[in-house]
Amino acid sequence: MQARTILARKLVNLALTLLAVWTLNFFLFHMLPGDPTYALVPARLPEAAREEMRLVFGLDQPLLDQYFISLKSALSGDFGTSWFNRNEPVLDVVVEKMKNTLLLVGVGTFLSVYIGVRLGVIAGSRRGEASDVVIVGTSLAFYAMPAFWLAMILLMILAVRFDLFPLHGFKTIGAEYDSLLDEIADRLWHLVLPVATFVLITLSEFVLMMRNALIDVLTEDFINTARAKGVSPNVIIRKHAVPNALLPTIATTAMFVGWIVTGAIMIEVVFSWPGVGELTWQALDKRDFPVLQGIFLFVTVAMLLANFVADIVYTYIDPRVKI
Numbered sequence: 001m002q003a004r005t006i007l008a009r010k011l012v013n014l015a016l017t018l019l020a021v022w023t024l025n026f027f028l029f030h031m032l033p034g035d036p037t038y039a040l041v042p043a044r045l046p047e048a049a050r051e052e053m054r055l056v057f058g059l060d061q062p063l064l065d066q067y068f069i070s071l072k073s074a075l076s077g078d079f080g081t082s083w084f085n086r087n088e089p090v091l092d093v094v095v096e097k098m099k100n101t102l103l104l105v106g107v108g109t110f111l112s113v114y115i116g117v118r119l120g121v122i123a124g125s126r127r128g129e130a131s132d133v134v135i136v137g138t139s140l141a142f143y144a145m146p147a148f149w150l151a152m153i154l155l156m157i158l159a160v161r162f163d164l165f166p167l168h169g170f171k172t173i174g175a176e177y178d179s180l181l182d183e184i185a186d187r188l189w190h191l192v193l194p195v196a197t198f199v200l201i202t203l204s205e206f207v208l209m210m211r212n213a214l215i216d217v218l219t220e221d222f223i224n225t226a227r228a229k230g231v232s233p234n235v236i237i238r239k240h241a242v243p244n245a246l247l248p249t250i251a252t253t254a255m256f257v258g259w260i261v262t263g264a265i266m267i268e269v270v271f272s273w274p275g276v277g278e279l280t281w282q283a284l285d286k287r288d289f290p291v292l293q294g295i296f297l298f299v300t301v302a303m304l305l306a307n308f309v310a311d312i313v314y315t316y317i318d319p320r321v322k323i
Helices: 002-030 036-040 047-056 063-075 090-125 130-143 147-161 180-217 221-228 233-245 247-260 263-271 276-286 289-317
Strands: none
Touching (some): 002 289, 063 289, 090 130, 090 180, 090 233, 090 247, 090 276, 130 180, 147 180, 147 263, 180 233, 180 263, 263 276
């Protein structure tokens, strides 16, 4: 009975959170300065054309009426149509771009977690030594760099100066592939610089999280007991300390779903990567309110699901964590 009550409470909280996000997104985007019809209708056309466009998209109605109409449509699974993508459904537009972003963010997050945890273990187990200083200092230096600035530096050096990687896009324009492997290789070639930028910018969070958690665990009584029993330092780190220091890293990984819209925007814009980040930038520039609301709603759902999965994983890693 208790488990059912907790599940029902979580579902209610989820519904209220989604409602709050939808409401905030609607009013936030509609408060943006500028009239969307000026981007929809060329300046050479008369004012009557813009008035007609306001009627078509319902912009002539009071803001509260627009809100309830959009909310009713969203509850029925209709998130509207894009104003600038040939009136395509918002769901189709976002899902098409989401595939490319998931590839970029998915590969980047996996590498950030894997490399960051390993470097964090090295730094935490050698606290105060030269390797600890180098790892922490380097990761913090990259963390302080703006994503767009680092992306442009990598482009100028590796793409322009040495011509090792492509300048933009996610595939070679007009390329004809002899096999599926050739197409995959071309996609991966275009993926290297965006993923490298993503990893360098986000790596420090996992390094510092793992390092600090490991340092705290190494002061626990059960670690001292293992040392007193003569257990080797490598076994203590690998089998006793690291599993107990992983919990904060899991929480951080779950929150990284937010990078689909936040950190990935600048990276996708610089590299012309056709993902949700670039779509968000274009929708903001063109005041495409339905697309913006759809993007932020999908990202909110993804973050809530990621945190739910993190809660479940907690119970397997640490038996002390209960529902």
